[in-house]
Amino acid sequence: MSNLGSREQTVWAPFFGSMGAAIGISLSALGAAYGTAKSSTGICTAAVLRPDLMMKSVIPVVMAGILAIYGAVVSILIIQNLSYELTAFQGFVQFGAGIAVGFAGLAAGFAIGIAGDSGVRGSAQQPRLYVGMILIMIFSEVLGLYGLIVGLLLATKATA
Amino acid sequence: MASYATSAGIGVGLVTLLALYVGMTYCLTGFGFRFDVGWYLEAVSPYMWASTGIAFAISLSVVGAAWGIFTTGSSILGGGVKAPRIKTKNLISIIFCEAVAIYGIIMAIVLGNIIADFDYNNASREVASANYYAGYSMFAAGLTVGFSNLFCGVCVGIVGSGAALADAQNASLFVKILIVEIFGSAIGLFGIIVAIIQVTKIKMGKTAMP
Numbered sequence: 254m255s256n257l258g259s260r261e262q263t264v265w266a267p268f269f270g271s272m273g274a275a276i277g278i279s280l281s282a283l284g285a286a287y288g289t290a291k292s293s294t295g296i297c298t299a300a301v302l303r304p305d306l307m308m309k310s311v312i313p314v315v316m317a318g319i320l321a322i323y324g325a326v327v328s329i330l331i332i333q334n335l336s337y338e339l340t341a342f343q344g345f346v347q348f349g350a351g352i353a354v355g356f357a358g359l360a361a362g363f364a365i366g367i368a369g370d371s372g373v374r375g376s377a378q379q380p381r382l383y384v385g386m387i388l389i390m391i392f393s394e395v396l397g398l399y400g401l402i403v404g405l406l407l408a409t410k411a412t413a
Numbered sequence: 414m415a416s417y418a419t420s421a422g423i424g425v426g427l428v429t430l431l432a433l434y435v436g437m438t439y440c441l442t443g444f445g446f447r448f449d450v451g452w453y454l455e456a457v458s459p460y461m462w463a464s465t466g467i468a469f470a471i472s473l474s475v476v477g478a479a480w481g482i483f484t485t486g487s488s489i490l491g492g493g494v495k496a497p498r499i500k501t502k503n504l505i506s507i508i509f510c511e512a513v514a515i516y517g518i519i520m521a522i523v524l525g526n527i528i529a530d531f532d533y534n535n536a537s538r539e540v541a542s543a544n545y546y547a548g549y550s551m552f553a554a555g556l557t558v559g560f561s562n563l564f565c566g567v568c569v570g571i572v573g574s575g576a577a578l579a580d581a582q583n584a585s586l587f588v589k590i591l592i593v594e595i596f597g598s599a600i601g602l603f604g605i606i607v608a609i610i611q612v613t614k615i616k617m618g619k620t621a622m623p
Binding site for chain 1: 450451454455539541542543545546549550552553554556557560561564565567568571572575576578579582583585586589590592593596597599600601603604606607610611614622
């Protein structure tokens with residue numbers, strides 16, 4: 254009766270699962286932090302010019318914060334399936350889920366930050382640009398959503 | 414005239430070549446089985462994993478807090494030359510950065526309380542794998558809270574710096590930019606929440622079977 258390789262319970266399988274959870278939240282946090290920080294420099298500059306538009310300019314920060322939520326959701330889902338009796342297959346799949354949501358959140362955060370920075374500075378000077386900025390923010394957020402979808406698909410495969 | 418980019422490129426190229434050379438040597442001489450990730454993960458003691466996790470939790474959080482504080486602090490002190498009224502209100506930004514270090518030390522204390530002794534040589538397979546699982550989880554929890562707080566600290570620092578300079582120009586702007594800072598500090602909060610969830614299920618020691 255041979256074990257089919259990755260379907261055997263190993264001592265080291267929880268390492269990959271735990272590292273998947275850690276990478277998922279950490280890299281999404283980096284994306285969210287970059288988006289928040291980069292667009293905040295634009296918001297602070299635009300706010301001096303047009304203080305009344307400040308509330309509308311917080312949109313890039315909100316969308317960047319959502320990326321951290323995506324990472325936390327996938328990481329928590331990975332952690333619910335961790336145990337000391339984990340097959341190698343489950344460990345590897347959880348690792349993949351974490352990397353998927355992590356790097357996607359990182360990329361989306363970069364996009365939201367850089368585009369949001371230019372967007373709020375431009376909308377303060379030209380109000381008709383606001384709708385364009387919102388559209389660009391939505392497309393960038395969707396990149397993080399793709400990572401969340403793949404991360405959820407993978408993490409739900411790791412149930413015992 | 415080599416720029417930084419050229420030196421970085423040469424460095425990356427050399428490292429890649431070295432890695433390829435070592436990898437090919439392992440493959441082509443029939444000793445590929447010696448590159449054993451599973452052996453390494455089992456050979457390193459669970460206490461090493463746990464302790465490095467604790468170390469990362471506190472050290473990276475403090476690096477993030479320090480980075481944020483010096484970024485914000487230098488802007489407050491610079492902008493305060495012409496507008497000294499900003500210095501008391503903008504201490505809130507410094508406190509937001511400090512909170513990140515507090516998250517790190519809370520997590521380090523929580524992780525440190527989990528460590529317990531188990532009989533390495535006579536333990537049953539279940540107790541041993543439960544302890545290894547605990548060690549891996551503590552390492553990952555330490556990395557989670559450490560890196561999240563590092564990035565959060567840098568972010569809150571940059572936002573606080575912008576807030577100080579905007580406040581120096583127009584006193585009504587500070588409260589609005591504080592909203593952005595609150596979103597930024599939520600990032601560190603997510604990190605510690607995920608790390609706490611990671612360590613609620615684990616136990617170390619002779620009675621470790623959960």
